[in-house]
Amino acid sequence: MNQQADVIIIGGGIHGASLAYHLTRMGVRPFILERHFTASGATGRSSGLVRMHYDLEPESRLAWASFAYFRNWADVVGGDCGFTRTGFLQFVEPAYSDQLRANVAMHQQIGIPSLLITPDDVARLAPSFVTDDFEVAAYEPESGYADPSATVTSFLAAARQSGATLVQECEVTAVLSTDSRVTGVRTSKGDFHAPIVVNAAGPWARRVGEMVGLDVPVDTWRHDTLFIRRPTAVGPSHPTVIDMANSMYFRPETGGLTLVGLEDNNPIGLSPDGDAEHAAPDFVDRAVDRICRRIPQMEEGSLHSAHSGFDGITPDQRAILGAAGPEGFYLACGFSGTGFKIGPAVGACMAELIVNGRAQTVDITPFSLDRFSSGQLLKGDHAYANVWH
Ligand SMILES: Cc1cc2nc3c(=O)[nH]c(=O)nc-3n(C[C@H](O)[C@H](O)[C@H](O)COP(=O)(O)OP(=O)(O)OC[C@H]3O[C@@H](n4cnc5c(N)ncnc54)[C@H](O)[C@@H]3O)c2cc1C
Incomplete structure (x- = not known):
């Protein structure tokens, strides 16, 4: 197997699958490395609710942009998401x-x-x-609701048809880097190389963050x-x-x-x-x-x-999206029990960020990791109590 990719995505849940799909739309060939099988983590257990009601505007925007996929899935992605x-x-x-x-x-x-x-x-x-x-x-x-496993399957089928490679039963054990720049990963199936590595490891995201010395509060x-x-x-x-x-x-x-x-x-x-x-x-x-x-x-x-x-859950119960740690390392994690429905738009935004340096679909800068060190936790203008308590 050619183990050189443009982008390595760690995790075959909704966020790894959506990102892979959107990267291939932009001519990028990602590898998705999944330690078990696709949707074996949070996504396969998800209740699949698809709604736009949030008390934080950027989340409602992500859910609304995602809804355009769910309601027209066969035309936009192909296959079936069970909406x-x-x-x-x-x-x-x-x-x-x-x-x-x-x-x-x-x-x-x-x-x-x-x-x-x-x-x-x-x-x-x-x-x-x-x-x-x-x-x-x-x-x-x-x-309404959708079928999270079917959503992942059709995202990945479309991505693979356009050059993405899925490797299952492949556990990432280390992230490789030289001069503060990622160069690939070490796995149970050997080394894979790419200048960009994305942590989409769901509830395991903190462990993957530790592989680059990053404290990811998930x-x-x-x-x-x-x-x-x-x-x-x-x-x-x-x-x-x-x-x-x-x-x-x-x-x-x-x-x-x-x-x-x-x-x-x-x-x-x-x-x-x-x-x-x-x-x-x-x-x-x-x-x-x-x-x-x-x-x-x-x-x-x-x-x-x-x-x-x-x-994976963060201190403000909102996702972490963006570049962090060594050059070429990105986070798409911490979805805090509500991340399935925003998967399509988050994948689009992360692909835009990686390829163009900025997300256009929705502004995802509020979800950056440094909000935790600067004490700017996310809260809606008309906030309800925390969803999970
Ligand atoms: C019971 C439950 C109900 C939910 N209900 C809803 C809902 O109704 N609506 C909603 O929007 N959201 C819901 N959510 C939240 C939503 O399902 C998650 O936010 C979303 O699925 C997270 O997707 P993910 O891709 O980040 O993570 P995951 O689906 O967990 O994917 C991460 C993948 O990474 C893999 N991995 C981890 N470490 C490594 C490694 N070292 N090497 C290789 N692979 C690795 C894992 O095996 C896993 O498959 C629910 C979650 C749960 C648990």
Whole structure:
């Protein structure tokens, strides 16, 4: 195998795959080195919510630019990303109603189809929902969810057709450099050479950062999810929801299932190689209790399955994007439990940064690593409490 590349990407999750795809659109031939198989990390465990509602404008812009891919996937990328439009609702406690209004106004200025609706409107959209604990909701009629593994597969298929090389079962063990400039990587399959190396290693990003002596503040975040078989009383489907009032999100899944995740009690700092097959012992009870608060008929549902996953999380729960450390070394990591939906635009931005020196799709300078040393952590103008607590 020719082990000389233009760019080496460490990690075959959504961010490695999207970056590879976008580099090939610009005539660059990347190698994607993946220690297991594609989407074996956070991406393969992702709940796949696709919505634009954030309280930080640059994140909404990344999600909106990404949405152009999700809704036209076959024409833009080819293949299938499994995007399913369900409509998206954001509920917040009454204390955050003003923030919600301001954030929807910010989304509308960007051009995102988002509107404020009343509890009565919600009851018409989703008759099984309890609607007496919020004053106003945000509604994105176009949003929904996608299939993260299928998204990676089609990004990589398109990238490989245009000159990208994927090497699986290939663990990067060291980053090679001379005179403060990266020259390649050492792996379980030998050395690979390139003047540019990108750390897209998800919850393992801190370890990869250490390979160049860089302290990348990416901890691990463990997150459980479960699937419930919906009772017929709930109806054939329902919108996708972030329900901050109940510290929960949920969405429909094919086969009459509903996926539920919780925003609280997601342990930080465990090994990213830990058990992701089993949810924590008390998770099922807590999640069933929460979903039944919002949809009482779920009492008649039955548990289908539960599992866990790890993502990388940063101190302000926002990604780290940009050049850092030795010349030629880049970071696309720390996606903090919400990074799937912004994958397409982040890959476009990182490719533009690497090839042209600046991202044009969205300004990603706010996500630079040095915000942590300068104490300029990211916070929305109309911030909610941290999503994960
Ligand atoms: C349970 C769960 C639910 C989520 N739900 C949502 C959601 O609904 N919506 C949303 O937008 N986001 C969601 N997220 C977050 C989102 O899935 C992640 O932010 C995103 O998938 C991160 O992608 P990534 O490419 O950075 O990392 P990963 O998918 O983890 O990819 C990194 C890859 O790097 C590889 N790797 C690591 N070290 C090395 C090495 N040394 N050598 C070679 N390869 C290496 C790993 O094997 C891995 O495959 C969720 C995350 C989890 C865990």
